[in-house]
Each structure stands twice: as C-alpha cells, then as structure tokens.
Amino acid sequence: MIIDSSKGTLTYASQERGAGLAAALGMTPTALIEFVKESGLKGRGGAGFTTGLKWQFAAAAPAPSEAAATEAGTAKYVVCNADEGEPGTFKDRVILTDHADLVFEGMTIAGYAIGAKRGVVYLRGEYTYLVPKLKEMLRARRDEGLLGSNVMGKEGFGFDIEIRMGSGAYVCGEETALIESLEGHRGEPRNRPPFPVDTGLGGKATTVNNVETLAWVPLILSRGAEWWKSLGTERSSGLKLFSVSGDCAAPGVYEFPFGLTVADLLKAVGGGDAKAVQVGGASGTCVPAKDFGRRIAFEDLSTGGSVIVFGPQRDMLQVAKNFMEFFVEESCGQCTPCREGNEVLLEGIEMLEYGECSTSYLKELVKLGETMQIASKCGLGQSSPNAFLSIVENFRDELMGRTVAE
Amino acid sequence: MLVTPHMAMREELEALADTFGRDRSALIPMLQAIQRKNGYVSDLAMQEAADILGIHPVEVHGVVSFYGFLGTEANGRFVIRMCQTVSCDMAGKDAVARQLENDLGIEFGETTKDGKFTLEWANCLGMCDQGPALLVNDKFYTKVTADQVADILDECRKAFGATALQAEKEWLV
Ligand SMILES: Cc1cc2nc3c(=O)[nH]c(=O)nc-3n(C[C@H](O)[C@H](O)[C@H](O)COP(=O)(O)O)c2cc1C
Ligand code: SF4
Ligand code: FES
Numbered sequence: 001m002i003i004d005s006s007k008g009t010l011t012y013a014s015q016e017r018g019a020g021l022a023a024a025l026g027m028t029p030t031a032l033i034e035f036v037k038e039s040g041l042k043g044r045g046g047a048g049f050t051t052g053l054k055w056q057f058a059a060a061a062p063a064p065s066e067a068a069a070t071e072a073g074t075a076k077y078v079v080c081n082a083d084e085g086e087p088g089t090f091k092d093r094v095i096l097t098d099h100a101d102l103v104f105e106g107m108t109i110a111g112y113a114i115g116a117k118r119g120v121v122y123l124r125g126e127y128t129y130l131v132p133k134l135k136e137m138l139r140a141r142r143d144e145g146l147l148g149s150n151v152m153g154k155e156g157f158g159f160d161i162e163i164r165m166g167s168g169a170y171v172c173g174e175e176t177a178l179i180e181s182l183e184g185h186r187g188e189p190r191n192r193p194p195f196p197v198d199t200g201l202g203g204k205a206t207t208v209n210n211v212e213t214l215a216w217v218p219l220i221l222s223r224g225a226e227w228w229k230s231l232g233t234e235r236s237s238g239l240k241l242f243s244v245s246g247d248c249a250a251p252g253v254y255e256f257p258f259g260l261t262v263a264d265l266l267k268a269v270g271g272g273d274a275k276a277v278q279v280g281g282a283s284g285t286c287v288p289a290k291d292f293g294r295r296i297a298f299e300d301l302s303t304g305g306s307v308i309v310f311g312p313q314r315d316m317l318q319v320a321k322n323f324m325e326f327f328v329e330e331s332c333g334q335c336t337p338c339r340e341g342n343e344v345l346l347e348g349i350e351m352l353e354y355g356e357c358s359t360s361y362l363k364e365l366v367k368l369g370e371t372m373q374i375a376s377k378c379g380l381g382q383s384s385p386n387a388f389l390s391i392v393e394n395f396r397d398e399l400m401g402r403t404v405a406e
Numbered sequence: 407m408l409v410t411p412h413m414a415m416r417e418e419l420e421a422l423a424d425t426f427g428r429d430r431s432a433l434i435p436m437l438q439a440i441q442r443k444n445g446y447v448s449d450l451a452m453q454e455a456a457d458i459l460g461i462h463p464v465e466v467h468g469v470v471s472f473y474g475f476l477g478t479e480a481n482g483r484f485v486i487r488m489c490q491t492v493s494c495d496m497a498g499k500d501a502v503a504r505q506l507e508n509d510l511g512i513e514f515g516e517t518t519k520d521g522k523f524t525l526e527w528a529n530c531l532g533m534c535d536q537g538p539a540l541l542v543n544d545k546f547y548t549k550v551t552a553d554q555v556a557d558i559l560d561e562c563r564k565a566f567g568a569t570a571l572q573a574e575k576e577w578l579v
Contacts, residue, residue: 002546003536087491087530125438125475126531128544165438168474170529184433184459186472202431243534245493251535282492308493308534322492326529332472 005094007252007269011239012099012215018146020102020218024109025154032113033059036217039225040237045081045173045210046280046304047379048236051217054207057197058114061205076116077206078107079182079196080214082123083166083173086281087326088306091241092211094253096123096130099215100137104161106214108151109221110207111159119161120201122178125168134163170330174378175208177332188332189378210304212241232258236297240305244269246278247311262301263292271309276316276394281306282323283383286316288394316395317402320388321349327384338381341372345388355402362399366392412450418443419454433459433469437476445481452478474528482517484562487528487541494530494537497549502538505552509559522563 024032037052058076080103084092095103107119123130138161141147149158164182166172172181176190179201200206216238220228228238236258242265245251249270256265262277271277277287279296280303287294287301294300310319324346333339348365351357357365369385376382392399422439426432433455440451447470456463470476488494488503507513510523517524533539536548540558547558 002533002548005535084532085530088493088534089530090532090534093532124532126528126541129546164435167434167438167476168528169472181434182431184430184469186468188472245534245537246496253535278492310496314496318495319492322490322495326491329529 005090005243005252006098007250007254010099010241010253010255011219012095012102015099015102015219015222017101018105018144018152020221021105021108021146021152023221024112024218025152025157029059029113029115032109035225036113036220039220039228040235041213041216041220041228042236042298043210044212044216044240044304046086046283046302048298048302051209051213054197054209055110055113057195058116058200058205058207061198076114076204077201078110078114078116078119079175079178079201079206079208080107080119080121080211081173081175081178081208082121082127082211083170083178084124084127084211085170085173085330086283086304086306087323088245088278088281088308089243089304090245091243091253091305093127093130095211095215095241096127096134100130100134101141102215102218103211104138104141105146106209106217107161108147108159109217110209110214112151112154112157114205114207116205116207117158117160119159120182121161121163122166122172122182123163124166124173128165131163131165138163169332170326171332171378171380174380177378178208179206186332188334189380191377212305233295233297233299235299240296242296242303242305242307244271244307244309246307246309247271247274247314248309256296258297259295261293261295262287265296265307266292266309269307269309271311273312274309275312275314276310276319278306278308278310278319278387279303280386281308282326283379283386286319286387286390286394316391316398317349317352320391321346321353323387324349324384327380331380331384335375335377335381337372337375338377338384341368341376341381342384344368345385349388352399352402354404357400359400362392412454415448415450416454419451419458423458428459430459430461433461433466434473437466437470441476445483445485446477446479448478480517480521482524483522484542485524485526487526487531488514489529489531489533489537489539489541490527491530491534493534494539497537498551499538501552502540502550502555505555509555523559 033056041051042048147160151157169187171177172187174189177187181187196206232238240258242254279301327342331338369389372385373382422436426435440447452466453463456466514525531539533548538550540547
C-alpha cells in the first residue's frame with residue numbers, strides 16, 4: 001500500500017481546473033512569458049533556472065518553417081520531466097497522484113507560450129502504476145476542450161500530451177539525456193551548448209521543466225505574480241514542496257516558502273535531535289547541526305526538494321558510502337572523471353571503513369572530488385562528490401582511525 | 407502454415423510499430439512492451455526491431471544494455487526490486503532483503519528455478535518516506551517488514567494469471 005504523503009493541505013488543492021489556462025490564453029504569448037518572468041518562478045527540478053527565461057529562449061527559436069510546422073504539427077516540444085530519481089525525492093509522485101491536472105495545464109500553458117503543439121511527459125518506469133489514471137485524466141481534458149485542437153476555443157492553438165516511460169536510469173533525468181532517451185538512444189547526456197531550448201527533441205526547440213514547476217504555473221496565473229513574489233525570498237520567490245525522509249517523526253511531502261532554515265524545517269517534521277541533514281539528495285550537501293541556521297533557497301542551500309534527516313546514532317561514513325554506491329551504479333560511463341572518479345572515491349570510503357586510509361590519501365581523494373566537480377561532463381559527475389566532500393569536511397572525527405567492527 | 411518463432415516475433419513487433427510508429431523514437435516503447443510481455447528482449451527481438459526501424463542490431467543492443475529495466479536474460483514472472491538507497495537503508499532494508507533471499511532460496515540478481523521470481527536491488531524508488539520499499543512488477547509495497555515477506559510472495563503466486571496480465575493490457579491503450 002502507498003501511504004498518502006502530503007502533510008497538510010498543499011496550495012495546489014484549491015486551484016480551479018482551467019482557470020490558469022484561461023488567464024494565459026487571455027494574453028499574447030509574449031505577455032505571458034513576461035508575466036512568468038516577472039513572477040520570478042525558478043525551476044523546481046534542482047538547477048533553479050528562471051522558467052520565464054527558458055520559455056523565452058524556446059519561443060524565440062525559429063520554427064523550422066511555418067508550413068512544415070503545421071503539417072507535421074511538431075514544430076516545438078514541451079517536455080515534463082517526471083523522471084524523479086534523486087534519492088530522497090518523491091514530491092513529483094505526490095503531485096502526479098493528487099494534482100496531475102495542474103501539471104497538464106502547466107504544459108498546455110507552456111505550449112501556448114513557446115508555440116508548441118505537442119507535449120511529452122517523461123515518467124520514470126517505477127511510476128508505471130500511475131499511467132492508467134494519468135491517461136484517463138488526459139482523455140477528460142480532451143473531452144472538455146482543454147486539450148486538442150483550438151484549446152478552450154482559442155483559434156489556432158492546438159495542443160496535446162503523450163506519456164513516455166523511462167526504463168530505470170537515473171541519469172535520464174538530466175535534460176539532454178532525457179531527450180536522447182525519447183529519441184530512442186542510450187540516455188547519455190549531450191554536450192551543452194546547444195541547449196534544448198534551441199536544439200532539443202528531434203532537433204526542435206524544446207523546454208524541459210520539472211513536474212512541480214509546471215504545476216505552479218496555473219496557480220501563479222490565477223493568483224498573480226505579486227502573490228507569488230510575496231512568498232519566499234527575493235531571489236527564490238514562492239512556495240516549494242519538500243520530500244522529507246529519514247530520522248524524523250513525520251516524514252512526507254511538505255509545502256514551505258523558500259528561505260526557511262534547516263532548523264525551521266526540522267521543527268516542522270519532528271527531527272529536532274538530528275545530527276545532520278542532507279539537502280538536495282545524493283547530489284546535494286550534507287549539512288551538520290552547527291549549520292542548521294542556513295536557509296533553504298537558491299542563494300544558500302539549493303535543492304530540488306529532497307531532505308534526508310540523520311539522527312544522532314547514524315554513521316556518516318555509511319551515508320557517504322550509500323550515496324557513492326548510487327553514483328557508481330548510475331554514472332553513464334561516458335566521461336572519465338565521473339566513470340573512474342566515483343569508483344576511486346568509493347574505494348577510498350571502503351578504506352576509511354576498514355581504517356586503512358592515510359591522512360594524505362584522504363587529501364588526494366578530496367582533490368579528486370574537486371576535480372570531478374569541474375571536469376565532469378554533466379551534473380551527475382559534477383555533483384556526485386558533494387556528499388562525500390561535505391561529510392569529510394564536517395565529520396572527519398567519525399572517519400579517521402576507525403577499527404573494523406567484529 | 408507453420409509459424410516459426412521468427413515470424414511470430416516479427417508479427418508482434420510489426421503490431422507494436424503500428425502503435426508507436428516506425429522511426430527511431432519508437433524503439434524504446436517497443437522494447438518496453440517486449441520486455442513486459444516476455445520478461446526479456448531476445449536476440450531475435452533485437453534483430454527484428456532493428457530491421458523494422460532500419461537501424462543496426464548493435465544499436466538496439468546498446469540501448470537494451472543501457473537501461474536497468476531492459477535486459478537480455480529472461481526474468482521471472484515477478485521482478486521484485488528492493489530499494490537499497492539511504493532512506494530505505496535506514497528504515498531497515500537489510501532484514502527484509504535477508505528474508506526475501508531466505509524465502510525465495512535465491513540471492514539478489516537471481517531468478518527462481520520455477521521462473522516465477524527475480525530478485526533485484528534498485529536505487530531510490532520514490533517511496534522514501536515509507537521505506538523499506540519494494541516494487542513488484544508495477545506494484546509498490548511500502549513499510550515492509552521481514553515478517554510480511556511470505557504474504558507478499560503468496561499474493562504474487564495467487565495473482566499469477568489473470569490479474570498479473572491486466573496491467574499489460576492497460577499499458578497499450
Ligand atoms: C543526473 C541528473 C538527474 C536529474 N534528474 C532530474 C529529475 O529527475 N527531474 C527533474 O525535474 N530534473 C532533473 N534534473 C535536472 C534537469 O536536467 C533539468 O534541469 C530540469 O528538468 C529543468 O526543469 P526545471 O527548470 O523546471 O527545474 C537532473 C539533472 C541531472 C544532472
Ligand atoms: S558526468 Fe557521469 S553521467 Fe554525466 S556524462 Fe559524464 S559519465 Fe555520464
Ligand atoms: S530511498 Fe528507498 S524509495 Fe527512496
């Protein structure tokens with residue numbers, strides 16, 4: 001059985017179906033993009049790129065040719081990234097369970113903004129059980145004229161959405177790997193530039209947005225950019241969903257404005273005695289108790305929403321090891337720093353585990369981690385050393401001179 | 407007329423191409439459907455898929471080998487994926503894993519002799535607030551304890567047949 005994870009009512013719950021879309025269609029695409037930019041909405045998938053700006057780039061990319069575009073009906077694409085593979089993240093699953101309608105509506109609005117006629121949801125294979133319900137919802141939206149040709153009676157704006165499945169590869173959440181996968185290839189990240197907004201799916205301009213980002217769009221349209229900006233911080237406007245797991249009394253999905261401190265969050269979830277919190281999943285940062293005053297926002301602790309709480313009894317080396325095993329398995333193997341580096345770090349962690357790592361070798365491992373952050377081709381390898389590095393920095397006393405447990 | 411495995415596979419893939427299209431982007435949905443139905447993607451399936459889409463079989467093999475949920479070895483009817491990532495680990499995945507091995511008489515990475523169960527490790531399944539989590543084919547089991555393992559396996563054995571195939575039908579709609 002799957003437990004209902006939402007803690008308290010999410011703001012999503014009160015949104016009226018179609019209201020955001022109607023507001024969007026009342027504007028020109030250019031005005032709509034300005035509005036989304038004005039709200040300051042940033043991507044909820046982790047990187048925090050300004051959503052309106054991404055849409056603006058894709059809107060500006062020339063359609064292959066107007067005639068060819070209408071003929072094929074596929075001039076540009078809106079992709080919803082529902083690959084949710086970051087350890088400790090499950091808020092997209094909750095959104096797709098309770099508020100998928102908003103995600104579809106956000107995609108439709110994006111389609112209108114950039115001039116796309118087709119949307120694709122890339123859903124992780126693990127969430128296959130959601131497919132029948134999602135398809136039913138798409139059908140209902142078609143029946144109500146919220147998808148299809150002339151959406152909501154808007155002459156000349158047709159849009160439809162299909163669902164495509166992932167097949168068990170974390171790296172496919174990276175947007176260029178996701179596109180490779182949709183095109184029928186191995187999910188290996190591409191060099192950027194060119195960016196997907198320019199050369200995306202099938203070589204066409206494509207916006208890739210996270211599930212949560214898209215779901216917020218109709219709400220912001222209904223309630224106004226001022227409402228959104230009144231929440232959060234100056235550089236991280238609005239609300240954010242957090243997936244909270246680990247050693248706390250009430251794990252689940254929480255909604256908070258950006259800018260709260262780690263301590264605030266721990267209080268809300270009943271994790272008061274935590275010794276550390278991993279913010280941002282395996283690729284995020286391990287924050288020790290002395291730093292619980294830090295803020296969760298793009299300008300301080302940036303996150304896609306994964307929060308994992310470690311209680312006083314946890315062995316931080318085991319935590320680092322678990323994360324590193326994850327990256328060794330999930331690296332696509334395309335570039336050397338990531339392919340080899342993660343393995344070397346894991347071996348180093350095992351040496352620490354058995355009390356066989358010299359201080360100077362640990363220094364070398366740290367250097368290697370820093371090199372990987374710079375030299376890896378995509379975000380996976382660039383961030384895979386983060387957890388290890390922050391644990392080495394903050395929990396050295398737990399790592400050094402260990403004796404092997406019998 | 408005698409229908410060879412070759413012809414049968416060809417026919418099956420042609421039908422899938424009718425549904426998903428005949429360009430490269432149809433490849434993964436086709437392979438996913440084959441994997442669901444047969445529990446693996448055979449050499450024959452890879453050859454035929456390559457032929458229909460006009461690409462080299464090596465390309466198809468490269469795709470199959472990349473994705474964790476596609477494989478060239480026959481899986482059991484029920485693939486049990488146990489989350490090994492940090493939150494489930496802290497929630498006590500080891501006891502459940504041990505019991506799964508004991509009750510099935512196999513280790514992780516293996517399939518039971520009767521072809522019913524495959525046991526695999528998986529990375530974060532997206533159920534971290536309710537671990538330890540198991541994914542059995544498309545069905546989640548959460549907050550699993552070691553003493554529930556036998557019941558879960560029983561439930562699978564009973565589902566063998568009609569209900570187990572239900573999901574596959576819905577899939578292609
Ligand atoms: C290895 C890796 C995995 C990623 N996985 C996801 C994911 O599962 N979901 C997601 O929305 N973004 C993921 N991203 C970020 C995407 O590349 C992309 O930035 C994001 O989908 C953009 O959407 P947003 O601007 O709405 O956040 C991942 C990035 C990397 C490097
Ligand atoms: S950093 Fe890792 S995942 Fe990314 S392209 Fe290089 S090997 Fe692949
Ligand atoms: S850590 Fe097990 S489901 Fe996320």
